[in-house]
Amino acid sequence: MILTRRSALVVGAGGLLAGCDAVGNSAIGRRVLRAGEDAHFALQRGLTDRTALAREFRPDQMSPVFRSNGTRNPDTVGYNAHAARDFADWRIRVDGLVARPLALSITDLRAMPARTQITRHDCVEGWSAIGQWTGPRLQPILGFAGLLPAARYIVFHCADRLGGRPYYESIDLVDAFHPQTILAWMLNGQPIGVPHGAPVRLRVERQLGYKHAKYVERIEAVASLDAVFGGKGGYWEDVADYEWYAGI
Template sequence: MNDLSRRRALGTLGGGALLLGGCDRLAATQPLQHAFHGAEGLTYRVQRLLTPRDAMAPEFHGADLSPVFRSNGTAMPASADYAASLASDFRDYRLHVGGLVARPLAIPLDRLKALPQRAQITRHDCVEGWSAIGKWTGPALGPILRFAGLSQAARYVVFHCFDDFGGTAYYESIDLVDAFHPQTILAWALNDRPLPVANGAPVRVRIERQLGYKHAKYVRAIEAVASLDRIGRGKGGYWEDVGDYAWYAGI
């Protein structure tokens, strides 16, 4: 983690506890929006200060696996690019890594599977109120970013996805603390089988110390950036942009 220690994750974008549904109408007023965003930012900073960077999310045993790992959100991306890649069994898939890196990458799925792998059995906690335990397999994100030559100017990692909602491209983002966490992996397998389409094939990110909506499915590109201001509406993710959820969803 030496690279990470040299790159202080100073993120000032708001995060923290999710807004309760019953508070949405009140939160729509400008003064209360500022108050909520300030509280979210405080939660983010306090958690980063008090929680060790390498603190691990709980891991479970094979006997704990949920009989069904349900899907939510998009079950089948509508994009033509995704349809073509799916039709080829993802043989033409390339995971692009770019932005503030010295060596942009285009990693085929077979190459991704050949990298050192991490398998972890963890609980997925959905903001909608359900949980499931699954086994995820894939390479850790941190070494890939190191190999790409992450710039000292980078502060966030953005996941661009194949799916969209109402014509708006889906994306999510995390800071470098979570990007280099050992449990943050680019999962291509669920329960020792290739990811089903409904669960994010060919690749989804697993960020085990955050709630489920941060675990972007159908990842096509990873972009290292200094700021989130010019991506989407500038709040760090699709659901964050539309005002439903907070950017930081640490658990």
């Protein structure tokens, strides 16, 4: 077996999340895991070019089925009403620490210059799939909104709820500005369906699957993650101590 750096990181992260419950449930264990995350973050950022691309694949290498996971339908009154109208009234707010707050429709997103990339989605549950994603890059959108100097993180607020909690995720500006970080509205040449995050989801290709927020309805620029929901940067980070930096 040839173990690549990417697959080693995926296996390591999956093992950490799946096999360390006893450690993670103690205060000392959580400090140890967070120290490991900090080391992982520093090591990857120190060894990897910040603009290095995740591997892209040929069309014939795409998975015959790209499975969905997590929330497969937010199934709220508001979301179902949007879906019934084919998301014609959906707006993605871009706000927080920006000079020019935006409210982008799906028509707006589809009119923007788009990037198409065939990449592998690696899930901490132990599966992977290769799919083709299309959508505008996040960096120009943030540029048009005018990030203020205090902005350090980008938070993605989503329409789905898990256990009564709103789903959200966040990345720093390095990943936000990465050329493969896009707001995808197409999967495999078709508009994204509800199970995969319609009408738009984040693709941040150098991160594990739970960072790829679905059903995005708001993009917020913030100086710190401390006051955002549980303060750890994402739903699973808050409720299950997943790593905030899930780089692969």
